Amino acid sequence: MIPWRGGCPQREAALAWAARRWRSVGHEPVIGEAPPGPWCKAAAVAAGLPRGDAEVLIVTDADVWCDGIDAAVDAVHTGASWAIPHRDVRRLTEDATAAVLHGGELGGSLDQPAYRGVEGGGITVLRRDLYDVAPLDPRYRGWGQEDEAWALALRTLAGAPWRGAAPLWHLWHPPQRRDSRRWGSIASRTLYRRYQRAARSPGAMRALLADITEVTCDVA
Structure with missing residues (x-):
């Protein structure tokens, strides 16, 4: 499941490369198009969900790859509620990315030092019923x-990931x-603080999630 919106040539090239990579390991990408x-x-994920009935979801950004995906999928199939295939994130430079997109090996110079990936970001594997x-x-x-x-919601309701x-x-x-490298916006930061408080209790987290009445991003 790839949440997506077109319009950026570099991201579109990355998606085309990643889609070929997913198919090469036996997974057919489902592109979820975000609404206007x-x-x-x-909302992008919600748009793609009706197009598949798999018991295990791989929710992945359009511009990433991890060779550990099969181990993560196996972990969920054999009992883990959710899984993260990667540890460190390695962001390639523009030149290194161009080399990969033109057929080079995956690797090269990094835009910044490698860092531990944020839970819920990049690639997340989970049971479909847990996503519901x-x-x-x-x-x-x-x-x-x-x-x-x-990730806070998943940890609170399903425990730590594999x-x-x-x-x-x-x-x-x-x-x-x-707004900054750390914060997306004031509204995002405020809502995230609510998740942090709700993470103290499964009941509080379920109540916070119950506030989601519909998956839409239409602007009134």
Whole structure:
């Protein structure tokens, strides 16, 4: 499941490369197109969900790859509620990304030092029924905190994830607009604080998720 919106040539090239990679290991990508208006990852995933009936979901960004995906899928099939195939994130430079897209080996110079990936971001593998209980929150618009909030919901309601050790490779594209590297917006930060407080109790987390009445990002 790839939440998506077109319009950026670099991201479109990354998606084409990643889609071929997914098919090469036996997974057919389902592209979930976000509706018009501010970007909403939850709405993009919701758009793609009716097009598949798999018991296990792989929710992945369009511009990443991890060779540990099979181990993560196996972990969920054999009992883990959710799984993260990667440990470190390795963001390639523009030149290194161009080399990969032109057929080179996956690797090369990094845009910044490798860092431990945020839970819920990059690639997340989980049971479909768990996603129904703890979905991405459509109240997040733009970029920032939607992945972290989702991970808090999953941890609170399903426990810690299985986690692999393979790197997550991130292909370069122009950065998305946001308030800062850490925070997407004031609204995103405020909602994330609610998730942090709700993470103290499964009941509180279920109540917070119950506030999600519909998965839409249409602007009134």
